[in-house]
Amino acid sequence: MSHAPQPPNPADSPLQIDRTALEQLAALLLEKVGLKITPDGYYGLRLAMQARMPALGLSDGQDYVRRLRQLAGEAELRGLLPLVTVGKTEFFRDTRQFRAIEHTLMPQMLARARRASRHVEIWSAGCATGEEPYSLGMVAVEAGALGGEVDVWATDLNPAAVEFARVGLYPVRRMIGISEERIARFFTFSDAGYQVLPAVREMVRFEGHNLAAPVFPHVLPGSKDLILCRNVIIYFDQPTIRGLMDRFFDALRPGGVLLLGYSESLFRISSKFEMFEIDGTFAYRRPWPQDGTPTAPPPRPSAPAPAPSAPRPLQHVLPRRPTTGTFRFPLPPPSAPPAKPRPSEVHRSPVERLDDVVRLIEKGDFPQAMLAAHRLTDDHPEDLAALLTLGNVHALMGNADEARDCFAKALRAEPLCVEARIYVGLACLQEGKLEEAKSELQKALFLEPTLSLGHYLLAQVHEKRGEKEAALRCYRNAVQQRRYSQRALLGHYPELPGSSDAIAQAAQYRLAALSES
Ligand SMILES: C[S@@+](CC[C@H](N)C(=O)[O-])C[C@H]1O[C@@H](n2cnc3c(N)ncnc32)[C@H](O)[C@@H]1O
Structure with missing residues (x-):
């Protein structure tokens, strides 16, 4: 069980973060990564700045933003990103994963722990302001966990976020994603907001902890039943x-x-874990020992790397639309009731249904x-892969507005969604909106500089604009990224080299x- 020392609270130091600094940072984030932070989210920005500034020896928020604007500030900006999305966390974030926890994982963990007369140990690693670990606590209570049966250890690098989480008091706007029944059951309401009941708060132990530290001396080996580390590692480098x-x-x-998290995978990162599907979502498991019980189902292979295809000329890399110009597939009127799932879809998981959509596209x-993608997103509006795929199908059919709508929804759900930027870039490229394509692809590459496909597509944009030197540079960048493993992108777009x-x-x-030209 870990008891890491609490890091010093930078909120105690005299940091000057005025409104102008917050506005400047919001403008910078919009420009560089397309992240829209309204004044509602300035609280999260302030927390993030408080966490980052002391390490740089800065006490003035405006100096910090100036530093970010310098060339050398890019690395710092990437380090800041997971912190500024603190405000993005929400109760029961990722419904599919929480469904899997509720229906399968929590009952299994409780049963195993009871058989062994021990308690269940869960680690919410990168817990931000506490919504994730408290959601776990609520699920544990609903599964019948008695006091002390479940221990949720919740850690984060950002001491101000940890402090906020400990209090467990949330303004109304942070209560999205949580049902009225749960609000009534697990919160008390006052003028200050909704506070998590002590019965759940006592289940969760918050601590400051750096996941990038090379050793975790306080974590007992083989002690955790479940670790959630979601939307944290996206900006860590591969060795970390x-x-x-x-x-x-x-x-x-x-x-x-x-x-x-949704965009994070261990594809070519670690082969120690087994990947498996559970209630329509993917998870990783530490395998049982060879002779051990119980037996695990065979691992589902992680996304296979497509066999290297023969080089194709530019015009063949991007699929051609079914028709060109003003073609628009007739859509159902907006008021039409959503199409009912077909009988064959009713018992299929969202993952299987998306596989069907992909087959149709192919x-x-x-x-x-x-x-089929419409029906899937109607049934599972939270399914990012389905939403992105639907956006791509719309884009390919010339339904530009509908495509934009899908990508905008994806970005609302995951503001730093690299795939949404890539697919908007592709859609713009197809429509000949080259300036916009360039800006979107640059944002994707800012978020994920090692994404080979992003460099490749940006090169195509430059080529179309007649910018030969820039195109050559980007193609070279695309080649160089071969040394980094490329994760499988969420959502499907036909014929992209994978x-x-x-x-x-x-x-x-x-x-x-x-x-040669
Ligand atoms: C986007 S939030 C994710 C919160 C929650 N896991 C979720 O998915 O809703 C990312 C969190 O990771 C934390 N974080 C970033 N780098 C970290 C590190 N090196 N060690 C621990 N936490 C870190 C940030 O402070 C932030 O609270």
């Missing part, structure tokens, strides 16, 4: 993620489960793919062609 995953592996019991049957080898080959083909 690898080290962290090793430490998580050691911290988990055999059979213990790790849940990552067959070139965009109208059917669109209808593996870093395939992208590098296509980029090399273009480099050769451009150099």
Whole structure:
């Protein structure tokens, strides 16, 4: 059980963060990563600045923003991003994962712990302002956990967020994502907001903790039943993620489960874990020992790297639309009731249904793919992969407004969604809106500089704009990213080269062609 020393609270130091500094930072985030932070979210911005400024020896918020604007400020801006999205966390974030916890994981963990006369140990790693660990506590109570049966250890780097979380008092606007029944059951209401009841608060122990630290001396090996580390590692570099995953592996019991965020995967990061599907979502498990019980279902292979395809000329890399110009697939009127799921869809998981959509897209049957994706997003509006895929189908069919709407919804759900930026970039590229395509792809690359596909697409934009030198530079960048593993993107877009080898080959083909021209 860990008792890490509490880091000093920077809120105690005399930091000068005035409204102008917050406005300047909000403007910078909008410009660089397309993150829209309204004055409602300035509280989160302030917390993030309080956490980052002391390490740079800065006490003035405006100096900090000036530092971010310098060339060398890019690394700091990336470090700041997971903190500014603190405000983004919410109760029961990612309904599919919470459904899996509620229906399967929590009852299993409780049953196993009871059989072994021990308590369940859960770690919410990167817990932000506490919504995630408190949601776990509520699920535990609903599953019949008695006092002391479940211990949720909730940690975060940001001491101000940890302090906020400990109090467990949330303004009304932070209560989205939580049902009225749960609000009535687990919160008290006062003028100050909604406070989590002591019965749940006592289940959760908050502490400051840096996940990037090379060792976790206070974490008992093999002690955790479940670790949630969601939307935290996206901006860690690969060696840091690898080290962290090793430490998580050691911290988990055999059979213990790790849940990552929507865009995070261990694809080519760690092969120690088994990936498995559970209630329509993916999770990672520390395998049971070979001779051990119970037996785990066979792991579902992580997204396979497509075989390197032969280099294709530019015009073949992007799929052609079914028709060109002003074609618009006739859509149901907005007032029409949502199409009912087909009987064959009723018992299928969202993952299986999305696989069906992908098959239709690959067959070139965009109208059917669109209808199936519509039904899927109606049934599972929280499903980011389905939403992004629907956006792509709309874009390919020339339904630009509907496509934008899907991508905007995805960005509302996940403001730093790299895929949404890539797909908007692709849609703009197809529509010939090159300035916008460039800006979107640059945002994607700011968020994920090692994304080979992003460099490749940006090169295509430059090529179309006749900017030969810039195109060459971006193709070279695309080739260079081969040394980094490329994660599978969420959502489907047909015919995109998937593996870093395939992208590098296509980029090399273009480099050769451009150099000759
Ligand atoms: C976007 S929030 C995610 C909150 C929650 N896990 C969720 O998914 O809703 C990311 C959190 O990671 C924390 N974080 C970033 N770097 C960290 C580090 N090195 N160690 C611990 N926490 C970190 C940030 O302070 C922030 O609270």
